[in-house]
Amino acid sequence: MAYSVSEKTERNLNDIMNAAAVKAALDIICEETDRMLKECLELAMIPAPTYHEEKKAAAYGDKLKALGLEDVHSDPFGxxxxxxxxxxxxxxxxxxxxxxTVFPMDTELTPRYEDDRVYLPGSGDDTSGLACILSVLRALNAADIHTVGxxxxxxxxxxxxxxxxxxxxxLLSKERFDACxxxxxxxxxKITYLGTGIRTFEVCFHCRGGHASLDFGTASSSLNAAARAVAKIADIQVHAESGTTYCVSNFHAGNDAGIHAIPRDTSIKINLRSNDPEHLEMLTKDVFTCIEGACCEESARWNADTVTYDWNYIIDVPVARQDAHLPIVEAIYSVYSAVNGSEPFLAPNGATNCTMGIAAGIPSICIGSGCGGGGIHSLDEFIFTDGRYKGIQSALLIILMMAGLDGITDPMAENPE
Ligand SMILES: [Zn+2]
Structure with missing residues (x-):
């Protein structure tokens, strides 16, 4: 069934797009793209691997301050x-x-220009998002736009x-928002309005260990147990229709000093994903059935030592679902349709910060910065230099729809107070 947007939403967008100040802002954005590119590259040249974002945060904070924001600060989490x-x-x-970004501290971060592209790790994902925000802010200020929210x-x-x-x-554990x-x-x-559930965990197998030959026959092996578990996991059947997947991504045991030893400890890491909470739960159970079965089999094989295991979460992201016709989803759908003159794409899954908004019960979407690019998460990551501005215009419009244009539209985001 084709997706359609309510009349109320269409009217709200029309009222915003017909406002003189908004027209001015949209024009300003067309002229903004060189500056957006420059700011994007400037910020992307500051190394910011996960857990080491301080320098980039400081530079970004300075830019937010220069654009007149109040109360610019770091929260306790950075x-x-x-x-x-x-x-x-x-x-x-x-x-x-x-x-x-996904790039370690010592990654070479020098922009390389080629045709209509500039290559720089972290430029598209997600420094272009930061730069898009700065461009939106500059346009809001220059056109003297005031919001309700x-x-x-x-x-x-x-x-x-x-x-x-x-x-x-x-952030959302401490602060309340009415839309993200x-x-x-x-x-x-592309509109992301759903969140794929992700469970990544480590399982450690333990045994007594011993000499490769002297203890042969009287000791179980943690490595054998882990290998048995991985072989069993490889045969699990999943519900493909809900995007359910698994991957054993790591296997660690032994070392060269212990080349003639039965490893006491073996660890594996497993990544599970699904768009259906029940399927994710079933898959998790299946994986642990494999692990328990493997420990029992390895223990029984030698009948001399019991292999045990423990485990812990590395990442636990819930499946996040919200109605496809929430005002925020309809609003961005109408914005993209109007700005691009074509049907937007409602993504059936997602692994973005939007997941956390939905999980916190807040209407949330994730959209792109619009500059275009590719090679995300690779050293060949690039963005285009040809001044694409529609993504910035779309970001401005969805923000105004949710926040309300003072004196012209009511906010589409609901304030429960
Ligand atoms: Zn990203």
Whole structure:
């Protein structure tokens, strides 16, 4: 069934787009793209692997301050936030992009220009999101636009990898917002409004250990047990329709000093994902059945030592679902349709900070910065230099729809007070 947007939403967008100040802001954005590119590269040249975002946060905070935000500060978790105050009694809107990248501290961060591309690790994901926010702010200021709701603009930490969306999770554990807009990646027509559940955990197998030959036959092996478990896990059948997947991504045992020893400890790491909470739960159970079975089999094989295991979560992101016709989803759908003149794409899954907003019960979406690019998470990551501005315009419009344009539209985000 085709997706459609309510008349009320369409009217709200029309009223905003017909406002003289907004027209001016959209024009300003067309002229903004060189500056956005420059700011993006400047920030992306500051190394910011997950858990080491301080320098980039400081530089970003300076830029937010220079654009007139109030109360620019780091929260206790390293997220940087600044306020653009509304007319009062409106909703609180969060607009954020993440500051961390998947690249280690010593990664070469020099932009390399080639045709209409500039290559720089971390440029698209997600420094372009940070730069998009700065461009939106500059346009709001230059066109003297006032909103009803308060808007908090933020750079968040710990989105990637081991961070596991941690910056956003921690931010939302302390602060209440009525809508969250995440800007992540370089797209200009994809809407993420759902969150895939992700469970990554480590399992450690333990045994008494011993000499490779002298203890043969009278000792079980933690490594054998782990290998048996991995072989069993490899045969698990999953529900493909819910995007359910698994991967054993790590296997560690032994060392060269113990080349002739039965390893006492073996660890594996496993990543499970699903868009269906029940399927994720079933898969988790299946995995642990494999692990327990493997320990029993290895113990029984030698009948001399009992292999045990323990485990801990590395990442535990819940499955996050919300109605596809929430005002925030309809609003961004109407914005993208109007700005691009084509149907946007409602993504059936997602692993973005939007997940944490939804999980906290806040209407949330994630959209791209619009600059276009590719090679995300690789050293060949690039963004385009040809001045694409529609993503920035879309970000401005969705923010205004949710926050309300003072004197013209009511906020679409609901303030429960
Ligand atoms: Zn990202």
């Amino acid at each position: 997220n940087i936030l600044g306020l653009r105050r509304g007319s009062g009694k409106g909703p609180r809107i969060l607009v954020e992009a993440h500051m961390d 308060d808007i908090w603009f933020a750079g968040t930490v710990e989105e990637e990898g081991m961070g596991g969306l941690g910056g956003m999770r921690k 807009i995440s800007i992540d990646g370089t797209g200009d027509s």
